[in-house]
Amino acid sequence: MIRFTTAGESHGEGILVILEGIPAGLTVNSEDVDLELARRQKGYGRGQRMHIETDSVKILSGMRYARTIGSPIAMYISNKDFKNWLHVMSPVSVDLDGTTLLKPRPGHADLAGLMKYGVNDFRDILERASARETAARVAAGAVCKMLLKEIGINIISYTLQIGNVSADMSSIKEDDVWNNTETSYVRCPDADASARMIKLIKKAGAKGDTLGGKVTVVAKNVPAGLGSHTQWDLKLDGRLAQSLISIQAIKAVEFGNGTKLASLFGSLSHDEIFYSEVKGFYRNTNMAGGIEGGMSNGEPIIVTCTMKAIPSLSKPLHSVNLVTKQPAKAEAIRSDVCAVPAAGIVAEAAVAIELAKALKEKFGGDCLEDMKKNINIYKDRLKTL
């Protein structure tokens, strides 16, 4: 079984991830993991913190000579900012510097976490709630992407919307999506929308405000049959949704045509099935986003995530002082103006991890070669249908 767990606080010493179940024999170069970490750090609208960090992974276990050996892969990313927080974030010292955060931010984990964990300083909560943790998910996702690539599955993402500016995807050729996205400062393939998004982020930043948006992830060449209709918690869409909605600030997840399907007749809502000797079974549309009955159906998996605007505002909202119980403005804590471009990279990682899990469930394989053989046997059987 492929699974992972992360540890680490935003301004603590570093972030750690342990990824288990990756078959032995997969080539993993830490530089390639770093490329994914760098993609996550980019994007117009990121805050000062990204000038401090240059994320780089240190692989601690699970590999020899840049190849996986089947044991848990532990990866560590240090927080360069820790040196500025030595007293505030020391895990051992009792030499406290005395600052206690008292005015919880609406929309953040501050107040609910303080109530739940019985702490009196909600820094104990925000440090772990922070999206800094997503660096660990991207490292795990990078390894899963390498595994998926071995069997031909590619994952990309792009920014579909920031604030009220949406990309016009109908104006962009499929082949241009990738290049346009990776060269855009907001990872939006529509150059005109990209420029308007940047303008809007500038405007929000100048007003002490923040922005959310939407990102779409596409996984290509996914074989039919990942996930299962037989039990609720085996359904691939359910599993992807859980993984994606757990990303900080993600509030909605849609597959294919998603919420648009609510207003359509059934006759217009489904992807009709065709057959040709060359292609086998195929569709001319992909409203389902590549998943039917909780299983991949062989079409690209398309999933769109909605991110709310970040709740750390430099012009804060109404809150209450936890000690005096008097009205107060929420804490103004340094943050990003817009992290939608970064969310696309994190969402790619979340999709990669879930697909790798489902792939291993279906094809097994403690060793990569076994897994590949099993996939080929299965693909050969599908050809006989």
Ligand code: EPS
């Ligand atoms: C975050 C607040 C900001 C972001 C951070 C997530 O950090 P800081 O408070 O240090 O300025 O930059 O994101 C990252 C550090 C990262 O690596 O993505 C938050 O409160 O969620």
